[in-house]
Amino acid sequence: MKLPRFTRKSLCIPYAVFLVFFVIVPMLVIVFYAFTDQNNNISFSNFIKFFSDPTKLSTIVYSLVIALVTTVICLLIAYPIACILARSKLKKKFVILMLFVVPMWINFVLRINALREIFNLLASIPSEGDWWGSWLTGANYFKTVVGMVYDFLPFMILPLYTTMMKIDNSLYEASADLGGNALTAFTRITLPLSMPGIMSGVTMVFLPSMTNYVVSDMLGNAKVTIIGKFISNYFGNDWHMGSMVALVLLVIVFVSTWLSGGFKAEDNVRGTNL
Amino acid sequence: MNRKKTLLSCLKWGFVGLVLLLCYSPILLLAVYSFDKTDMIGKFEGFSFAHYSALFTNPKVLGMIGNTLLLAFLAATLSTVLGTAGALGMYYCKKRVKGTIHAVSQIPVINAEIVTALALAVTFVAVGFGKSYFTLLIGHMVICTPFVVLSVIPKLKQMDNSLYEAALDLGASPFNLSLDDYIVTMYTRPAGFDTISTYVYNATTKGNAHTAATLSSFWALTTILFVVIVLFVLVSNLVGRRKKEENA
Numbered sequence: 001m002k003l004p005r006f007t008r009k010s011l012c013i014p015y016a017v018f019l020v021f022f023v024i025v026p027m028l029v030i031v032f033y034a035f036t037d038q039n040n041n042i043s044f045s046n047f048i049k050f051f052s053d054p055t056k057l058s059t060i061v062y063s064l065v066i067a068l069v070t071t072v073i074c075l076l077i078a079y080p081i082a083c084i085l086a087r088s089k090l091k092k093k094f095v096i097l098m099l100f101v102v103p104m105w106i107n108f109v110l111r112i113n114a115l116r117e118i119f120n121l122l123a124s125i126p127s128e129g130d131w132w133g134s135w136l137t138g139a140n141y142f143k144t145v146v147g148m149v150y151d152f153l154p155f156m157i158l159p160l161y162t163t164m165m166k167i168d169n170s171l172y173e174a175s176a177d178l179g180g181n182a183l184t185a186f187t188r189i190t191l192p193l194s195m196p197g198i199m200s201g202v203t204m205v206f207l208p209s210m211t212n213y214v215v216s217d218m219l220g221n222a223k224v225t226i227i228g229k230f231i232s233n234y235f236g237n238d239w240h241m242g243s244m245v246a247l248v249l250l251v252i253v254f255v256s257t258w259l260s261g262g263f264k265a266e267d268n269v270r271g272t273n274l
Numbered sequence: 275m276n277r278k279k280t281l282l283s284c285l286k287w288g289f290v291g292l293v294l295l296l297c298y299s300p301i302l303l304l305a306v307y308s309f310d311k312t313d314m315i316g317k318f319e320g321f322s323f324a325h326y327s328a329l330f331t332n333p334k335v336l337g338m339i340g341n342t343l344l345l346a347f348l349a350a351t352l353s354t355v356l357g358t359a360g361a362l363g364m365y366y367c368k369k370r371v372k373g374t375i376h377a378v379s380q381i382p383v384i385n386a387e388i389v390t391a392l393a394l395a396v397t398f399v400a401v402g403f404g405k406s407y408f409t410l411l412i413g414h415m416v417i418c419t420p421f422v423v424l425s426v427i428p429k430l431k432q433m434d435n436s437l438y439e440a441a442l443d444l445g446a447s448p449f450n451l452s453l454d455d456y457i458v459t460m461y462t463r464p465a466g467f468d469t470i471s472t473y474v475y476n477a478t479t480k481g482n483a484h485t486a487a488t489l490s491s492f493w494a495l496t497t498i499l500f501v502v503i504v505l506f507v508l509v510s511n512l513v514g515r516r517k518k519e520e521n522a
Contacts (some may be wrong), residue, residue, distance in 0.1 A: 007366070008362065008363065008366040009363055009366045009367050010363065011359045011360065011362050011363030011366075012359070012360045012361075012362070012363025012364045012367060012375060013363065014356060014359065014360070015356055015357065015359065015360025015361075015363070015364075015375070015419070015423065016360070016375055018356060018360075018415075018419065019375065019378045019379065022394065022412055022415075022416050023378055023381055023382060023416060024378065025397060026390075026393035026394050026396070026397040027381070027393055029393060029396055029397045029400060030389075030392065030393045030396060033396055077293060080286075080289060081289070081290055081293060084286045084287070084289070084290055085290070094511075095507070095511055096290065096294075098507050098511075099294055099507075100293075100294065100297065102503055102504065102507060103297055103298065103301060104450075105450065105499070105503050106301065106496055106499055106500060106503070107453065107454055107470055107471060107474070107496070108454045108456070108471070109454075109456055109470070109471040109474040109475050109478075110304075110470065110474055110492055110495075110496050111300060111301065112478075113474050113478050113489070114300035114301060114303060114304045114493075114496070115300045116478060117300070117303060117304070117307075117315040118299060118300050118303055120315065120316070121303070121315060121316055124316060150296075150297065150300075153293075153297070207384070207386065208386075208387075210386070211386035211387065211388050211389075212387075212457075213388070214456050214457070214475060217475075217479055218475065218478050218479060222479065228386065228388045228457075231388050231389070231392055232388065232460075235392065235395070235461065239396055242392060242396075243392070243393075243396060246388070246389045246392045246393065249386055249388070249389055250385065250386075250389050253384060253385055253386055253389070254384070257384050
């Protein structure tokens with residue numbers, strides 16, 4: 001018997017084994033758990049229970065709406081900022097960009113805790129009949145969305161900034177020479193050429209804001225249930241149902257990545273290797 | 275015309291400044307109240323370093339900081355070794371093998387953290403591993419290693435990798451990913467093991483007077499970290515400028 005020779009290729013064996021055991025096998029395990037019952041018999045009861053329960057379906061819709069609102073607000077704030085920074089002639093603009101990123105280096109749970117304290121402080125501002133305080137205390141969805149925007153904004157700004165920096169300045173000069181105004185320059189140059197940045201920013205914000213229940217739990221007084229929280233509710237007591245919810249989430253994640261062209265970029269990456 | 279231009283640029287930078295101010299206000303609030311005598315935010319009772327001295331003397335707080343740092347250090351080191359070797363090996367593999375490994379590497383990056391966490395927890399318990407420091411470390415490595423692989427591959431191919439660079443700039447270095455993580459830690463940790471993230475989460479959602487004291491020493495930690503990071507950014511910016519001048 002000949003021993004396999006060690007080549008440069010063999011370097012990827014440990015990583016491949018790691019992926020098989022800790023990425024592929026766990027995914028198969030949740031598929032198995034999702035379609036079995038407590039006695040390990042094949043069963044579709046979790047599937048039927050999930051899709052016939054109005055609370056579960058409405059939670060999915062809620063999660064999608066919260067994620068959508070968060071993404072749109074992030075885009076509305078990040079786009080002008082990226083535009084201003086990318087088009088400015090300021091030498092120090094990279095420092096300003098870094099200022100948006102710096103908060104990310106502080107523990108995320110601590111930052112959300114700090115935001116919660118800000119909300120508590122704001123709610124204590126006296127108002128007539130305490131309408132403001134009681135509104136803010138009860139505005140769980142509002143606070144959740146603010147928290148998510150606060151947390152995910154840099155993930156939107158950075159890809160937008162990088163794509164906008166690549167836009168050739170001569171395009172703007174040409175547009176101005178040909179009599180185009182600022183609006184034309186925006187709709188014909190900035191917007192279409194920053195599309196890849198918009199797409200990657202949207203993917204980086206939309207998916208986590210649908211599942212990151214840390215924000216909704218800490219800011220929504222446990223009144224806001226998003227789909228990620230559902231899974232944690234089943235954790236430890238009904239793993240079969242928990243796996244079913246995780247599987248549904250997995251499908252949503254992959255479909256939305258596919259829709260936003262996340263996999264297409266990967267094809268391009270492989271194409272360059274031809 | 276000129277006045278209109280000035281007004282427009284004032285508006286632009288005013289907007290940027292406002293968003294920055296909003297982003298920093300929670301951290302600044304914590305920084306102010308980290309010097310307060312009490313554990314409560316809202317009324318400043320008196321200046322004191324009590325939270326800072328608690329940070330360096332309370333064994334529970336020090337233990338959690340140690341746990342968090344050691345775990346992040348181990349996870350980052352092991353993922354960097356495993357991931358760099360993996361990326362190098364993949365580079366020399368046949369296209370089909372390479373494509374498969376690349377596709378599987380994307381799963382933990384795209385997937386919701388909670389799904390990864392649940393899948394790992396269910397698997398560990400199903401095969402009888404239970405939950406230990408080992409499973410926790412594996413959990414963190416599953417999150418970190420693909421990031422290493424996906425950021426090393428473009429470097430090998432000498433191609434544009436602005437997105438992963440952006441992710442790295444955003445603190446997605448394996449060390450930071452592990453430091454920040456709550457969900458995977460929560461699902462794969464052994465009983466009684468707390469990192470800063472899990473502790474702060476529990477203290478915030480079901481806190482009491484006892485946890486408030488510990489929480490406020492983390493305000494002190496946040497303040498120190500914040501000052502260090504800002505200094506680091508300023509210094510690296512100054513050094514970068516000097517280097518450029520020397521080159522020119």
